[in-house]
Amino acid sequence: MAAATALAGAGCSGPPEEAIVPYANMPEGGPGNDPVFYATAVTHAGYALPVLVETHDGRPTKIEGNPRHPMSLGSTDARTQAMLWQLWDPDRSNMVLHGDAVSVWDAAREALLARRAAMADRDGAGLRVLTGNVTSPTLLRQLDALAARYPGMQWHRHDPAYPLAAEEGARRALGRAAQPMYHLEHARVIVTVGADLFIDTPQGVRLAREFAHGRGEARSGARARLYAIEAMPGLTGAMADQRWSMTPAEMGGLVERLAASLGGSATLGQEGGSAEGPAWESGLADLLRGSAGEAVLVVGPALPADVHALAWRINAMLGAVDKLVTPVPVRSPPGLGALVEAAAAGEVQTLLVLDANPVYDAPGKARFEEVLRRVPWSMHVGLYRDETARACTWHVPRAHELESWGDVLAWDGTPTIQQPMIAPLHGGISPHTVLQVLVEGEDTDALTVVRQTWAARWGGDRQAAAGQADAGGNGVGENRAGDERWQAALRTGYIDTDKLGQGTEAHAGQPPSDHGGDRRGGRGGRAAIAATGMGDARATQAEDLPRITVQLLADPYLGAGALANNAWLQELPRPLTRLTWDNAAFMGPETARKLRLDTGDIATLTAVSGGAGVAAPVHILPGHAEGLVTLHLGYGRRQAGSVGTGVGVDAYALQDRDEHGDPLSTVQAIVARAEGHHAYAHVQTEMSMHGRDIVRVEDLNAPAALPAAEPPSLYPKVDYPDYAWAMTIDLDLCIGCNACTVACQAENNIPVVGSEQVRHGRVMHWIRVDVYREAQATLFQPVPCMHCENAPCEAVCPVGATVHDSEGLNAQVYNRCVGTRFCSNNCPYKVRRFNFFDFADHGASAAAHQNPDVTVRQRGVMEKCTYCVQRISRARIQAQKEGRALHDGEVVTACEAACPTQAIVFGDLNDPDSRVSASRASPRAYALLEETNTRPRTRYLARREDTAARLEPDDA
Template identity: 45%
Template sequence: MSASVALAAAGCDGPEEHGHPLHARARGTEQEAASYASVLDLEGLGRGVLVRTRGGHAVKIEGNPQHPASLGATDIFAEAAVLSLHDPERSQRIRHDGAPQMPRQLNAALAAARDALPPDGAGLRLLTGPLASPTLARLIGEVLNLYPGARWHRCDPLADDAALDGSLAAFGRPVAVLPDLARARAVLCLGADPLGPGPAQLRQARDWSVARRNGRAAGALPHLFVAEASPSLTGARADRRIPLHPAEAESFARAVAATLGVPGLASSGSHAAAAGVAEALRSAGQAGLVLAGRGQSPAVHALAHAMNHTLGAAGTALRLTAPPMARPERMTASLAALVADMVAGQVTHLLILGSNPVQEAPAALGFADALRRVGVTLHAGLWFDETAQRCHWHVPLRHPLEAWGDSRAFDGTPAIRQPVTRPLVEVAYEEASLLSALLGTPLTARAAVTATWRDVWGEESFESRWAEALETGTAGGPAPAIAPPLDPGWDRPGRPPSTGLTAIFAPDPGLREDAQNAWLQEMPRPMTGIAWGNAALFDPQTAERLALSPGDEVELILDGRRVLAACWPTPGQAPGCVTLPLGGGRAAAGAVGSERGFDANLLRPADGAWLAGGLEVRPTGRRAALVATAPPHRPDGSGAVPRLRAGEELPPITPQASLHPSWPQPGRAWAMVIDVDACIGCNACAVACQAENNVPVVGPAELARGRGMHWLRIDRHDHPQAPAASFQPVPCMHCEKAPCEPVCPVNATVHDNEGLNVMVHARCIGTRTCSNNCPYKVRRFNWNDHRPSLDTARRNVEVPLRPRGVMEKCTYCSHRISAARSAAAVEGRALRDGEIETACQRACPTQAITFGDLNADDSAVAAQRRDGRSYALLEHLGTRPRTTYLAPVVPGDTT
C-alpha cells in the first residue's frame, strides 16, 4: 500500500512542477497538444521555444515567434533537447565518492561544510559555465557579499577572450556586436560564422535570407566575403570565400582597413583580395559590416571595430550593446586562477554548477589533478560525467525543461524559463536552490526567480507582467544600444603566429556539450558528412604530401601531448592548417557519447588558445573507426543544382510523357517548394523531422552500412565558383507518377486523393522493390525493430511506430494536415493558406521551405511554382514530383 501511495504521489505533480494553465495559458487548440513558452540556453544565452506537451510530458520543441533569438525557428540543439530530457542515462541519485546517498545525508554534509567555513568564506569557490541568468547572477552576488573571501570562476571552452581584449583595445570597455544582416549590403567575415551554430544563428540566418530576398527583388544582391581557415556554413554560402591561414589574417585585415582609410592604423598589410573587398565595403557605406570570429587575435577584433566605425555601420548594419553575460571577464584566465589556487592549497570548498571542467578544460591546465587537492568538492549536473566522477559529492540537476529559471538572449532580451514537463528524476536539484542553501535561506527555484523579477517590475505590476512573460516567452526588450568612441590608441599589433603546421581548435558543429544525444551524434556534419565521431580536417595538399587518405589514422603531437585521430582531407581548408573539433573523445558520456572520435582538449594549450603552431603529424598505418555518409569531395558535375545570374530564368516545369495513367485531382494537391538560395545546410529541418515522426536512431554500425533512417537528408553540392556550395534538402518527392507504386506487389505504397504518396505499413512485406525503383533514394527500410528503444513518454503519439521490415519515408507530416482539417471543420471554415506547417518548414531559420495547396492559384506554394527559378529534381525522368526547388542566384562579379 505504501509503495502504491508513493508511486501515485510521484506521478501527480501539481502546477508547481510543470507547465500548467495556472502558470500560463496553453497555446494551440483542444485537438492539438498543449504548448508552453520557455527558453533554452546555448553557450549561456537563451533562445525562445514553445514546448508541445502530452499528458504533462514534453514531446516536441518549436521556436517561439515572439522571441528575437528564434523568431519561430529552431536549431538542432533545441530540437534535440527533448531527447536529452528523456535520456535514461541521466543522473538519477545523489552520490558520495560514487556511492548512492539519501538527501538527508547530503543536507548533513552541506551543513557541516558550511559550518567549517571561516566567517569571510575564505577557501570557498564557485565554478559555473557561461551564465546570463539574472537570478543566478543575483544569487551568486549575494553569496559573494556574504562571504567576501569566496571567489566565482567560470569554465567556458568556447569563450573568445580575444574578442573581449579587442573591444577593450578599441573602446576601453566590453561590448557585444549585434549584426543586422537584413540591412547589410556588404559583409566581410574574418573567421566569423554568423550562419553557423550559435546562440544567434537563428536570427542572423533569418536576417541574411531577408537581405537575399530583398536583393533579388531589387536586382542588387548583398555581398558576402568570408576569409577563413576551415570551411564553415557561412563560407559555403559566400559570394567569395578566401582560404586564409591564421598567420595571414591580421595582414589581410590591415590591408582592407588601409584601403578603407581607417584612421589611427599603426601599419598596413597586403593581400591580393583586399582591394576588391574594401571597394565593396566602401560602396555599401553604412550598410557595410566587418565581423571577426573565434580564433582571431585581439588585433583583428580591434581592426574589425575600427573598420565598422569608419564605415558608420553602427545603427544600420550593426548595433553595439553591453554584453548580456554576467560579469564579462577572460574565461581562460578565470579558470587558470582557480587551478593555481587549488594547487596552492587555498581552496577548501568547491561547488561546481552545471559545468564539466575535467572534460572541457585543456588537459595541459591540469584541472583534474588540482581537483584532488580540494577538501570538499560538490558537482551538480545532468549526468554523472567526468567531473562528477572526480568530486566527493554529486547531485543530479533538473533538466532545463523541468526547472524554473531565467536567461538573456544574445541581444539582451530576458525571458522566464518555466517547467513544461513532469520531472523525470525523483531526486533532483536546481542551481538556484543550491545557491540559496549557501546563503542559509533555502528557496525553491521559482521563489528565487519571482524575487528577482519582483524587484525589477515592482510589487504593483508584478502579477500581470509575470503572467504575460510566461505566456509570451519574453520578459522585456533588448539591451539598449551604446555608441562608445573609438580609442585613439586602438591599434596594437599582435604577435605573429608561430610557423609550421598550425592546429586550429574549433567547436564541433553538431555537438557542443551534447555528446550524450543520439540524434546529434547520428546527424551528419554539414561540411564533412561525418557522424558518430569526429576527425582531424586536413587541407588536401598536406594530406597528399603525407600520403594520407580519408579515414587514415594519424598521431597528432603538440608540445609533447599526443592523441590519435582520423584524417579527413577537406577542400577549402587553408594550406598548413589542421582543424581539430572539440567535444569528442568523451570518457564518461554514457553508451551514446563515450569513445566517439578523439578529444582535442588533450592537445589544446593551457591558456585555451584557439590556435597553436608546431603541430606534428605521424601516420600510424592503420585505419580509424570513422562513420562518413558522404565522400570528402562531391563536385556538382551533374548539374543537380542549377545556378542563375540575376535576371535569368529557367524554362518552366513541363510534364514529361509517362506510361502511368492520368487521373484528375480536382481537390487539394499538397506540394512543397524548397528555396536552395536560402538553405544554409544547418540540419534543423532533418532533426525536426526526426523528432516529429519518431524516426529511430540506428547507431554507428548500421549507419556505416547505409541503413540510416533519416526521412530527410541534405545533399551538399560543391561548386568551383562562388558560392562554394549549395545545400539541397531531399525529402520524399511525392511524385504524381511515382515509380515506387506500380512495383509494389502488395499495393502498400499508394496515392491518396490529395496527391500524397502514402505508405500502408500493415500491407508492407519488406520486398524493398519500391526503394529500388525510387530514383531519389528517399525511402528507408526498417531493418531492426526500434520500437522498444523509443520512450513512450517522448514519442509523438500522433505518429505510429513502424515495425521491423517495412519501408519508411517523408509523409509531408500528414498528421498535421489531418489535425488542421479537423480544426477547420469544427470551426466551420475552409483551410487557410499557410495554416499547415510541416515540421521541417517550421524549424527552418531561413524560411526556405513553403508548403500548401498547389491547386489554389493564390497559395504561396503555387506562386513559387510559377517563379522563374523553379526546377524539379531529375525532371527528365517524368516522375512529376510535388516537391520542387528554387535555384540559387549568384552574383555577376565576385572579384
C-alpha cells in the same frame, strides 16, 4: 491547468507541486487530445534559445521556435531540436552521490549548510563557485548576494563554447566587456573572417533569417553580398558570393591590411601583416569603402582578441557600429586559470561547480584534475555524472532546463523566462535552489527565487513574491505587483520590454560587480574605438613540416562536448563533410600530399609546447586552408554516457592556454603517420553532379526565363477536389544547416542506427541535405520524398503498401508492408528507408518522448517522408469543427517550421493564392530528375549566382 504528469512507465516523479504555466495559446474548452504548447528557452553558451515546447498529456515531445521572440522568429537550429533527446536521456544522473556512495539531497544540503557555517567566521575565504557563462538575472543576483554575504568568495567562469576572444576584443576597443550583436537585415555587404554566421552560435537563427531577407532581393544591386574568408569550409563560405581560404594567422594580416586601406594605423604583428596581400583584397577594401553605412565586418570566435578589437575599429570606420553591429555588455568574472592557481596554493577549501566539466574540457586539464582532488570539499551539480562529477566530493543531479524554472538572456539582451514542461524525471535540483542554500541557508524552490528577481525589478513586494503559486496556476502574489507582467512573460516566453517599460540591455538585473573580474572602465561607442590602441599580439611563427598549426574548433552540433551523449546530434551529418559519429584531422589536399597522408590514415599530432598529443584519423577536405589541420572539440569523452563515451578523439589533449589560463584556439604540433586505417561513417560519398542539373544555378544578371512547361505524359490527369498538398524548396535560401533533418526526426519518431549501420548505408533520416561541390561552389539540396504524381514506387509494390491518397500524398501503409524493397529499388530519388533491424527504441523513456500521433515502425517495414500527414489531419479536424476550409499556412510541416531561412514552403495547390502556388509559378521552379516524368509534388527553386558580385581574380 493541471500540472504536467509523466507516464508511470517512464519512472517520472509526478507533477510539480506548484501550478504549471499558462498556455501560449489556450485552446477553446481545454486541451482535449490536442497537443499543448508552452513558451520557454534552452541555452547555448549561457544564452537563451527561445522555444515553444509541444506536450502530449504532460510529456514534452517536440520543440519549435518561438515566433514571438525576436531571436527566434519561429525557427530553430539543430542543437535546439535535439535538446528533447537530452531531456529524456536515460543516462542522465539520477541520484545524489557522496563519492561513490548513494545519498540523498537532504544529506547534501546539510553538508552544504555545514560548509556555510564554517565559512561564516572567515567572510567566505576559501569559497569558490565555478560556472559556465551566466546571463541569468536570477543566478547573477544570487551570486552577488553570495559575494555580499561572503566578501572572500570568488566566482569563476569556464565555458569552452563561450566566445571569450570576442569579449576581450570589445574590452580593448570599447573599454568594456561586450559581445557583438549583428543586424544583417540592414547590410548590403557582409565580410566574414573566420566566422560561420549560421551555426554553433546563439544568434545563428536570427542571422540566418536576416541574411535570407537580404538574399531574397532579385536585383543584383539590391541583393546583399557576402564574402567569406575561412580556414575550415563552413556554411557561410558555402553561401558566399566568393570565399577564400586562409590560416588563422593569415586572417590577422588580412584584417590589418583592410584597416590600413580604410585609414587605420594599428598593427597586429600577425603573419602576413606587413606583406602585400593578393589582388582581390584591394577590390574588397574598395567595396567596403564604397558601401560605408551598409557594410559590416564579422570576425570569428577562434581569432585572437586583438583581431576582434581591430574589427571594431574597422566597423567604426565603415559607420557600422550602433547600426549593423552593436555591443551588448556582458559580465566578465575571472577564468579557470585563477581558480587553478588558487587551488594549487591551497586557498580553495570549498568549491561549488555548477554544470561545468573542466576535468574534460579545460586546457591543461591534467593539472586541473590534480588540484581539484586536493580541494577538501567540492560539490558538482550537473545533468550527468561526468568526468568532473567523479572527481568531486559530492555530485547532485541537476534539473534539466525543461524541468525547472529559470530566466536567461538571449543574445540581444532580451530577458527570457524558462518554465518546466514536466516534473524532474530523476529528482534533479535547480542551481537556483543549490545557491539559495549558500545565500540564505534555505533550499528555496526555483520559482520563488525567480519571482523575487522580477518582483524587485518591477518594484513589487519581495515578501509577496516569496509566496507559492496558487492551485489555479496564476503564479505567486495574485493581484499583487508584477503579476500581470509575469503572466504575460510566461505566455510570450520573454519580458516584453516595450510594454513593461524595461530595458533589454544585457546587464538588466545584473549589478556591476564582477567578483574579482576585470573592472576596467572606458569610453564606449565609435569614439572609444577610434581612440583605443590595439595592444600586443603573439605572432604565430611559421614552421616547416612536419610541424604544423592545428586549429581547434567546437563541433558544429556537439559544441564543446556537453552534448556528446545526444544520439540525434551524433548521427546528424556534418554540414559539408556528411560525416557522422566522428571527428577527424581535416586538411587540404596539398597539405595531405606533403605529409604523405590520405583520408582514413592515422596521424599523431603532438603539441610542440607540452608534448601532449592525440592520434586522429585524417580527412582530406577540398577548400580547407593549406598548411593547417582542423580538429573539432567535443569528442573522446570518457564519461559521457552509453552514446558518447569513446566516440572520436579528445582534441582537448592538444589545447594550450595563455598567460591567464584561458584556452588558445591554435597550437603548433608535430605530425607523423601512424599505423592503421579508419573507416568513416559518411552518409554521402559522391559530391559531384557529373554534369547533371541536379542543383540548378542561374545567373542573377541574366534575363529572367519563362516558367518551364510541364512535359507531356501518357498518364491521365487526376483531379483532387479538396486539397492538393505540395512543397517547394528554395535552394538560394537553403544554408545546409540540417535543422530540417533533426526536426523531422523528432516529429516522426525516426530512430538512430549507429555508426556501423551508417557505414552500411542504412541511415533512417526522412529528409537529407545533399552537398555538391561544383566549380569552387558548394551547393545544398534538401531531399525528402517527392510525393510523385506518377510514383514509380506504387506500381511495383506487390501488396499495395505504397499508395496515392485523395490529396496527392504518396502514403505508406505500414501494416501491409512485407519488406520486398521493390519500392526503394524503383525510386530514382532514393528517399525510402528500410528497417533492416528493429532500430526503434522501445524503452520506457523512448515511449514517453515519442510523438503519439506517429506510428513507431518495426523491423522489415519501409518508411519515408509523409509531408507530416499527422499535422495535416490535425488541422483538417480543427477546420471541420469550425465548419471552414483550411487556410494557407495553417499546416506547417516539421521541416518548414524549423528552417531558419524559410527556404521550405508547404501548402495547397488548389489554392491559387497560396504561397506554394506562387513559388511553383516562379521561373526558377523545376522538378528534380524531371526527365523521369515522375511529376513530383516537391519542387525546387534554382540557386542564384550574382556574377557581378565576384571579385577577380578568384583565389579560392
